Amino acid sequence: MQSVKIGSLILFLFVALSCEEKKKLDTTTSTEAGPVIEKNDTYYHYSIWWAFVNKVFDADLSVAELKTKGDTGLGSFNLLDGEMVMIDGIAYRVREDGTISEGADTDKIVYANAGFFENDFNLTLEVKEGMDMEGLKSQLLDKLPSPNFFYMFEIEGLFDYMKCGGLTRQEPPFEEGLDVLIPNRPVFEGNRVSGTIVGFYCPDFIGNINVKGFHFHFISDDKKLGGHVMDFKATENIKVGIDKKTDYHFVLPDNADFENVSLEKEFQYKKNDAATDEQ
Missing domain, CATH: 3.30.1330.80 (Hypothetical protein, similar to alpha- acetolactate decarboxylase; domain 2)
Structure with missing residues (x-):
């Protein structure tokens, strides 16, 4: 009888410790209010x-x-x-x-x-004679600690002019790629718009895994204008929050489309071609 009790106690402790270790490995937990991230x-x-x-x-x-x-x-x-x-x-x-x-x-x-965006440092970009997309990227490159890391941005401001691009819904079988769709994308424009530019920077060594350099999307405070940032004009100071990232994790789609795709086309946004949205 004594050995049975000891065995039961050992089993209980093993299960309890296993559950505790699982909790440590989980990235999220759940409550009645929803997942705790x-x-x-x-x-x-x-x-x-x-x-x-x-x-x-x-x-x-x-x-x-x-x-x-x-x-x-x-x-x-x-x-x-x-x-x-x-x-x-x-x-x-x-x-x-x-x-x-x-x-x-x-x-x-x-x-x-x-x-998860957490400011590593903040900048206030002074706009003396006006700033556009190329001016923003140029100033950011000058102020980043190194072009060899990854960065996230939250950029807040009042923009005299904002030009954003959208995408046209596609139905399978998909016949046109981004090389055709992006130059012909729908365009949304606004004047005197306050909002936030969300963006990322990837070093050139990322290759075709991601967009090289800067990639920005915008959402206005009133949620009436948004999309991929093609260009903008600003004459008031812009507040920039920067989060440096050294841990990069990508996940591939686990489906037939990705399994069977031929990765033959290459396409990266080009510089100095705002008319077609290319960076």
Whole structure:
């Protein structure tokens, strides 16, 4: 009888310790109010840019899952049915007609960059004679500690002019890639717009896994203008929050589209060509 009691006690302790170790490994826990998300300092990247360029427009990442990877980000919804701008844990969808809504937790995203944004340092960019997209990128490059790391940005300001691009919803079988769709994308413009630019910087060594250099999306404070930032004009100072990232994690879509895609096309935004949205 004594040996049975000792055996039961050992089994109980083993189960208890195993459960405790599992808790330590879990990145999220649940309560009646919903999941409690444990923040980390990782740059999360879903689906590679090369796949996105080669017409992998249908994937499996839900908005709910993305929220466990970050509270700030950018990307595109499935079938290119809207550009995604994520800020303060809300994934906004900017559809091809320019309307903006909050993505539901069950909505799917085909491509995303995200992370939990925490300021490593702040900048106030002085705008003396006006600033545009190229001026912003130039000043940021001058002020970044090194071009060899990854960075996230939250850039707040009042913009005299803002030009954003959207995407046109696609239906399978997908026939046109980003090399055709981006130069012909819908364009949304506004004047005297206050809002936030969400962005990322990747060093050139990222290759075709992600967008090289800067990639920015915008959402206005009134949620009436948003999308991929093509250009802007500003004559008032701009506040920039910067989060340096050294941990980079990408996840590939586990579906037939990615399994069978031919990664033959290469496409990166070009410099000094705002007319076609290319950086």
